[in-house]
Amino acid sequence: MNVAALPLLELALLLPWVGAATVAFVRNPPAAARFSLAFLILLLTAAGAIALSLGATGGIRNRTFAIDEVSAPMLPVLVLLHLLTLLGTSKARVTPALCIRILLSVFVGLAVVTCQDPWLLIAILALATLLPFWELRSLGKPFRVFALYMSAFVVFLGIGQFLVGTGNPALGFGLIILALGIRGGIVPLHGWVPRLFQNATYGSAMLFVLPLMEVAGAIRLLLPGAPAASLNAASIACLVTAIYGGGMAIVQNDVRRFYANLCLSQTSLVLYGVMTHTVNGLTAALCLWVSASLSLAALAFSIRAIEARFGRLSLDRHHGHYEQVPGLAVSFLFTGLACVGFPGTVGFLPMELLFAGSIDHGLWVSFTLAIAAMLNGIAILRAYFALFTGRRPSMSVSLPITRIERVGVVIIALIVFAGAWLPPSIVASRHRVAESLLGVTPSPGDH
Amino acid sequence: MTAAPTLLTALGLAIVAAPLFLLGSFFAAFLVDRRLSEPTTGRLVQASVVTGLLAALAAAVVMVRAGIAQHTIVLGDWTITPSYHLKLAFVLDLLSLAYVILALLLCGIIGAFSTRYLHRERGYSRFFVLFAVFLVGMVTASLSDTVETLFAGWEMVGLSSVLLIAFFQERPSPPRNGLRVWIVYRLCDVSLLLAAILMHEVNGGGDFDHLVGQSAWPAHDPLPVSPHFTLLGVLFVIAAAGKSALVPFSGWLPRAMEGPTPSSAVFYGALSVHLGAFLLLRISPVLDSSVWLSAFVVVIGLITSAFAYVAGRVQTDIKSALAFASLTQVGLIIAEIGLGFRYLALLHLLGHACLRTLQFLRAPSLLHDHHQLENAIGSRPRDEAVLWEQRLPLPVQRSLYRLALERGYLDSMLDRYFARPFVAFFRALDRQEERLADAIDGSRTVPVESRDVHPSRP
Numbered sequence: 001m002n003v004a005a006l007p008l009l010e011l012a013l014l015l016p017w018v019g020a021a022t023v024a025f026v027r028n029p030p031a032a033a034r035f036s037l038a039f040l041i042l043l044l045t046a047a048g049a050i051a052l053s054l055g056a057t058g059g060i061r062n063r064t065f066a067i068d069e070v071s072a073p074m075l076p077v078l079v080l081l082h083l084l085t086l087l088g089t090s091k092a093r094v095t096p097a098l099c100i101r102i103l104l105s106v107f108v109g110l111a112v113v114t115c116q117d118p119w120l121l122i123a124i125l126a127l128a129t130l131l132p133f134w135e136l137r138s139l140g141k142p143f144r145v146f147a148l149y150m151s152a153f154v155v156f157l158g159i160g161q162f163l164v165g166t167g168n169p170a171l172g173f174g175l176i177i178l179a180l181g182i183r184g185g186i187v188p189l190h191g192w193v194p195r196l197f198q199n200a201t202y203g204s205a206m207l208f209v210l211p212l213m214e215v216a217g218a219i220r221l222l223l224p225g226a227p228a229a230s231l232n233a234a235s236i237a238c239l240v241t242a243i244y245g246g247g248m249a250i251v252q253n254d255v256r257r258f259y260a261n262l263c264l265s266q267t268s269l270v271l272y273g274v275m276t277h278t279v280n281g282l283t284a285a286l287c288l289w290v291s292a293s294l295s296l297a298a299l300a301f302s303i304r305a306i307e308a309r310f311g312r313l314s315l316d317r318h319h320g321h322y323e324q325v326p327g328l329a330v331s332f333l334f335t336g337l338a339c340v341g342f343p344g345t346v347g348f349l350p351m352e353l354l355f356a357g358s359i360d361h362g363l364w365v366s367f368t369l370a371i372a373a374m375l376n377g378i379a380i381l382r383a384y385f386a387l388f389t390g391r392r393p394s395m396s397v398s399l400p401i402t403r404i405e406r407v408g409v410v411i412i413a414l415i416v417f418a419g420a421w422l423p424p425s426i427v428a429s430r431h432r433v434a435e436s437l438l439g440v441t442p443s444p445g446d447h
Numbered sequence: 448m449t450a451a452p453t454l455l456t457a458l459g460l461a462i463v464a465a466p467l468f469l470l471g472s473f474f475a476a477f478l479v480d481r482r483l484s485e486p487t488t489g490r491l492v493q494a495s496v497v498t499g500l501l502a503a504l505a506a507a508v509v510m511v512r513a514g515i516a517q518h519t520i521v522l523g524d525w526t527i528t529p530s531y532h533l534k535l536a537f538v539l540d541l542l543s544l545a546y547v548i549l550a551l552l553l554c555g556i557i558g559a560f561s562t563r564y565l566h567r568e569r570g571y572s573r574f575f576v577l578f579a580v581f582l583v584g585m586v587t588a589s590l591s592d593t594v595e596t597l598f599a600g601w602e603m604v605g606l607s608s609v610l611l612i613a614f615f616q617e618r619p620s621p622p623r624n625g626l627r628v629w630i631v632y633r634l635c636d637v638s639l640l641l642a643a644i645l646m647h648e649v650n651g652g653g654d655f656d657h658l659v660g661q662s663a664w665p666a667h668d669p670l671p672v673s674p675h676f677t678l679l680g681v682l683f684v685i686a687a688a689g690k691s692a693l694v695p696f697s698g699w700l701p702r703a704m705e706g707p708t709p710s711s712a713v714f715y716g717a718l719s720v721h722l723g724a725f726l727l728l729r730i731s732p733v734l735d736s737s738v739w740l741s742a743f744v745v746v747i748g749l750i751t752s753a754f755a756y757v758a759g760r761v762q763t764d765i766k767s768a769l770a771f772a773s774l775t776q777v778g779l780i781i782a783e784i785g786l787g788f789r790y791l792a793l794l795h796l797l798g799h800a801c802l803r804t805l806q807f808l809r810a811p812s813l814l815h816d817h818h819q820l821e822n823a824i825g826s827r828p829r830d831e832a833v834l835w836e837q838r839l840p841l842p843v844q845r846s847l848y849r850l851a852l853e854r855g856y857l858d859s860m861l862d863r864y865f866a867r868p869f870v871a872f873f874r875a876l877d878r879q880e881e882r883l884a885d886a887i888d889g890s891r892t893v894p895v896e897s898r899d900v901h902p903s904r905p
Contacts, residue, residue, distance in 0.1 A: 142888035142889065142890045143888075144887050144888045144889065145884050145887045145888050148887060191880060191883060191884055191887075194880070194884075195884050195888070244876075247869070247872075247873045248873055248876065248877060250869075250870075250873065251870055251873040251874050251877060252877070257877075318619060318622060320616070320617065322616060323569075327477070327480070330477065337606070342602060342606070343598065343599030343600075343602050343603060344599065344603070348599070349525065349533070352533055352595060353525075353533070355640060355643070355644050356533065356644065356647050358644065359644050359645075359647060359648045363641070363644070363645065363648075366640075366641055366644045367637070367641060370637040370640040370641055370644075371637060373637075373640070374633040374634065374636065374637050377629075377633050378626075378629065378630055378633055381609070381625075381626060381629050382626055385613060385622040385623075385625065385626055388616070389613055389616035389617075389621075389622040390616070390617065390619065390622070391617050392617060406480060410478050413474070413477075413478060417474075421523075422525075424523070424524060424525045427525050
């Protein structure tokens, strides 16, 4: 069968809607979870087929949506991220509304990375902000911080794009960068990120933050036209965020704020790579986009499983949970280390590429990146020691890892360790994409 | 003779694959949720270490017989452009083979010792998993031919060391000390990372042979003298100082003694603490490129040696005393490297690692023997040796004693000038952030401990 002949892109964009519509008629939460899982697995298959068939088809193009070398590898990653979120939600807390939000969120992710029309992209990014807002409202949690930042994001993005189209590109691109900075939680525009993790459910918060839609936005809306000075300023802000997030993650006493700050630090590195507007930086960013999303989602999986058992945990004392959930402890450790680019994990090669590419901008940039990696590494181990070492609490009930959690841990382990051996051809393809995005002619010695 | 390089490649891969097989076995058991029994774990450890050791010895024999001084094995090459590439490569030469044989030999001994020493210990499996990570890291670092490969091994050694320091995790101090050691390691790893980046800038790649030429260790091609080389050398020295607990990073060494005796023996007595010296031996041509750099290395080595001697005099537990004794010798080895005595330093390193492993392993039973001796003679054995410190004026003696007891005030300085200001600064920022968000939201954030421990939603 010729895979290329199938309408895979349409299928991938339609499946989440069909899934959401189906789940909307299901009142039983376990059944809703099963339906959602089935749709996500189908979607993962379609996304995988799209990614694998890219070489054969040379891309799939619709009028407004397209599969190209930027979007193709991200499709399975985004679906996997949502799949892990669903698997990581404990059975008692799955609701049909949550399943619908997950399915709509996966549509948003797929639509954003495949969308070619700037205005439609902006519209989808704006609509995506409604999902967490909907949840915050329904939970009765404070939402003003989130609403304020996201309103600013949408307004700046819209005005910026309008100005770019009407002959004032310098100001327009500046506003777009500002908007993407807000969406990406770049310091000092980051206040909504820790707040969202504190107030919303973990799943919703991570689905809003981890796909790094601001990176897709930056690639589609900024490159290659944005002025170098604006991008340089943004890249410095990203570096500051990487350090700031790492430092803040170390001193947090709340697991969720720790995670939020770790996300800020790691995701800012991806945005930094894009903002460098160099081929090497962008290559690293495209690789890091995949590894950071997956490893942070995997880390969240462990944290959510721990929270489901023991409630919200603080990091200012040792809880001693290792003996109760050794599998989750191990998973927490290796996913955390993968986030910071530890050798042998999915994050290592992208981080090395980022470091190697950073020398183009001076040794101080490399130094800053290395400090950020150091701080994040310290934060991870501090959290690990706080959660899993210490005197074992006496509990009357056994809380071993469940079967579904074990499936999640196995998937995560495979992603984290198998992903470490990223074939050179994939890195080379990311390099080609970076060259084409920046409009650079490949030099004869390349690849 | 044309078969020799192929054979060497196969043997080199076997050396690397053996510990990877061990780690992979533990990982597979974790994935399928099976707990390996103690005898199975012991057999797996012995099989992998012996396989690796035999392969390393065979590689040494083949190299001597075929007259090959250096053999490179490339496992992965992520070449993007000629000036932008990462390589996973190993080298077989005198230095790497000597160190990897030492590592496998001592790990084999420690593995055999630990299967009995930790029998029925709750963390038996955890110990051997970390042992496997350490072994993979040590083999990778020893055989590394590129700075990226070295960094990978270096980090694995660091992580496994720290988690073994926190091995007795129900007590509060081991995790706390583990975290402190991790902070020092990470701080110095920044230096290694920067050195790696600078190597790419200087060489267009992370390969050591680009840096020092094609000649086998310790010979090397003449290096161009440039400011970059001195900076590169300084970065490598800082990285080595962190891993080998040289001054001013010596504060972590006694903290590392919290771990079980076998891990203390193999990490802080024998292998991990010498890894810094190994790194300096590997990049010794860079040291040769600058007299000032070599002098810097000699001074650091001698200061460390003197400090460790003084601090070691006042230790009251045998493991800390041995750790400082070890550091005294490591300081001397570093000084020898700075002075250009490469073979002497290598021999000193190998001999010292073996001796110290023996002493660490003997330590628990020696204490037992000592108690028996005291019981037999009815009093403590008299120490009649006259110490040179007693010839010093009393105020100097007291100052020296205080300095030794406080371990050179290195930890307190780290706390006072770095850790506390850092934490205070970021906590202040955190409070400001919370206040601003509270003001906008019109609600106050409740500290996590005061919250309902079982919220309605995760």
